[in-house]
Structures are given as structure tokens and as C-alpha cells.
Amino acid sequence: GAVVSQHPSRVICKSGTSVKIECRSLDFQATTMFWYRQFPKKSLMLMATSNEGSKATYEQGVEKDKFLINHASLTLSTLTVTSAHPEDSSFYICSARSLDSYLNQPQHFGDGTRLSIL
């Protein structure tokens, strides 16, 4: 149980393109999803917290107009990297918390999306 599917797993595209990444909870409802960015051989940095039906909360230094987050349903959150440039190349990972989980529950992670901007 508690499976999170992230799609696509890999994207290679030209500079200036906008790229959408989907994060789906397959067998549970997620009120909250989190988006992380990871550079090679580095740790995960939280970009934003996505709450169903409301605006995402972005971490300091993350451009909300650059990284658009939509959480329209209890099973889907999307991250759109707008007008992507080579410096946006990275590994993006989402995680989700179950609707009925409170404190002291783990997050469930997707398999990540490798984004490469040429």
C-alpha cells in the first residue's frame, strides 16, 4: 500500500520549454504533497508544500512563478517548470502524506523525475 507514482521518470528538452511533472497517490488520498529538488550526490531540498484545494507554500528562495504547483485533487499534484533553462536541470522528487495520517507517519515518495535541459 501507500504507492506514489511520479511521471515522467526522465525528460530531456530544449531551453525555454515548460515541463510538467505529475505526482499521484495510487491507493490513498493525499491532502498534502511535497516537492523536492536534489542535485547529484546531494541531499533533498524541499521546494514547496502542496495542499489540495489551496495555494502551495514555497520555501525561501524558490520562485513560485518559475515552479508552478497545482494540487487539484486528493490524488494528484503537478509541478510545472516554466521556461526551463539548463540551471533547472535536476532530479525532482515528490512525496505524499495520507489524508488520515497525523503525527509520526512517514511520507511516501515517488521515484523521481530526472530533468535535463539542453
Place this chain on the structure above:
Amino acid sequence: SQQGEEDPQALSIQEGENATMNCSYKTSINNLQWYRQNSGRGLVHLILIRSNEREKHSGRLRVTLDTSKKSSSLLITASRAADTASYFCATDATGGGNKLTFGTGTQLKVEL
């Protein structure tokens, strides 16, 4: 938010040996979690230890937590080549809205 730190950054051991990784953090926490990441993949949850717990076991994994020192350790006993991965601790800070702050990670290599 500041990341926690893990040490060592990299660890190379022989199969059958034990591997110990340490994590330090800076804030008051609800719990601390350990995750594993295989190269180029997402994270797999290993163990969650609550702030009022001192030790927890799961199979070959043993986690300790010392909230007075703001530190935790992960012990993998009788390691296998398949344990080769990066291991991260993550803290769920008190009043943090269940956001996780990840440590810098330990890259473990288990050689045959």
C-alpha cells in the same frame, strides 16, 4: 531551514560487516526518519523513531535517538551488497507542519 548533518559522508565495508551512520540535527522534533535511496531512484522509508523513543529495531536495522544531543544513529548489521545505497535521516520538526528536513546523507558501499 538548515539541514542536519550525517557522518560519515561515505562508507565502504565488506559484506557481513556492520555499518553505522550518524545524524545530527538542530531543532526540537516530533520524530526522526531514516530513508534509503538507490542511485537515481526515489526514497524508501526504513524506520521512524518518535521523540519519546530511544531505540527501535526492524530486521537488520537498529536506530537510536538521543534528543538531548540531537543525534541519531542507524546500524545495519550483517550488511549485504544489496544494501549499497545512500542513506538519509530526516527530521519532522515540532510545529513544522510535517515538513521533513533531510540530512546530508551517507553513501554506503558494501563490497563482496
